[in-house]
Amino acid sequence: MSQVFARARADGRAVLVGYLPAGFPSVAGGIAAVRALAEAGADVVEVGLPYSDPTMDGPVIQAASDAALRRGVTTADVLRTVEAVAVTGVPALVMTYWNPIERYGVDAxxxxxxxxxxxxxxxxxxxxxxxxxxxxxxxxxxxxxxFLVAPSSTDARLARVAAVSKGFIYAASLMGVTGTRERVGAQAADLTRRVRAVTDTPVAVGLGVSTPEQAAEVAGFADGVIVGSALVKALLEAERAGADPGEAEVALRGIVAGLAAGVRRPEPSVPRG
Structure with missing residues (x-):
């Protein structure tokens, strides 16, 4: 994954990380959706492992994850979803709380x-x-x-997280749960600056980004832009409207294409790297 960030840095832009939970609207539908992210311009895809007690997820992601669990998604389905992304050549990460890993077996x-x-x-x-x-x-x-850092993290905590993180460090742009917001907030730029003071590991900012303009703003100071709720919301709204899977996929591709364009026209703020 470090190569993805290195190439983006050489191009003078940020990496776009897109998140969707596995198993929504179905296992097959979720696989089609994450492949759409990869094909529409996401540089990295986060595959969420649905969990019954999420502490970080806002109502949009919770709704999709709850639906996936009710429909019987399994950890094996999550791994199948990861594989579907990986074959496109786009790096795939799993976003998961610790309990499912512990139950599955850490080494396994x-x-x-x-x-x-x-x-x-x-x-x-x-x-x-x-x-x-x-x-x-x-x-x-x-x-x-x-691993994650937040605006409340002390400098010592930032250093501790930086020492164990590989690939990138996930910087939560503000305190709270995931969800789209009208503004990303000035805390994100300050947190990125503080992390950069203790490590050369790339910093990707998440929580709140939903538009190309916000993506461009965050790309002006961070190495990566993480978008989740805006993408999940598109799938939820399509399902509630009774849209067929093809329509939902078209909508998703359009959102990702706009975000991908945003990270390619960063607004100068804090230099990356």
Whole structure:
């Protein structure tokens, strides 16, 4: 995944990371949706592992994840979804809370994720202090381990997270849960600056980005722009409107294309790198 960020930096732009949960609107529909992200311009695809007790997800992602769980999505389905992204040549990450990994088996999950072609995983509720077994498993499997920082993180905490993160560091743009917002907030640029003071690992900003204009704003100071709720919302609205899968996919591709254009015209703010 480091190569993706390096190429984008050489091109003077940020990386677009798109998120969708596996299994929504169905396993097959979710696979088609993540492939659409990869084909429409996402540089990295986050595949969400639906979980019954998400602490970071807002109402949009929760609604889709709950539907996927009710429809019987499994961890094996998540890995199949990862594989569908990987065959496109776009790196695929799993975004998962710790409990599903622990239940599956730490070493087994890392091994099977790598076998599916996954590039790594984001574990939002796993503290670095308790990540020893996971770091060992991901190192053995050749996976990137992505950890989160927030505006409330102390400088010492930023350094601790930076020391264990591989691929990139996920910077939450503000305090709270995921969801689209009218403004990303000035905290994101300051947090990015603080992270850069302790590491050369790329910084990708998430929580709140939903428009090409916001993507361009964040691309002006961050190495990556993470978009989730806006993409999930498109699938939810299509399902509620009774649209066929083809229509939903067209809508999704249009949103991703706009966001991809946004990260390619960054608004100068804090220099990347």
């Amino acid at each position: 999950f890392a091994r099977d994720l790598a076998a599916a072609g996954g590039a790594g995983a984001i574990t939002p509720d796993l503290p670095p202090e308790e990540a020893g077994p996971w770091l060992a498993a991901t190192a053995d499997a050749g996976l990137d381990s992505v």
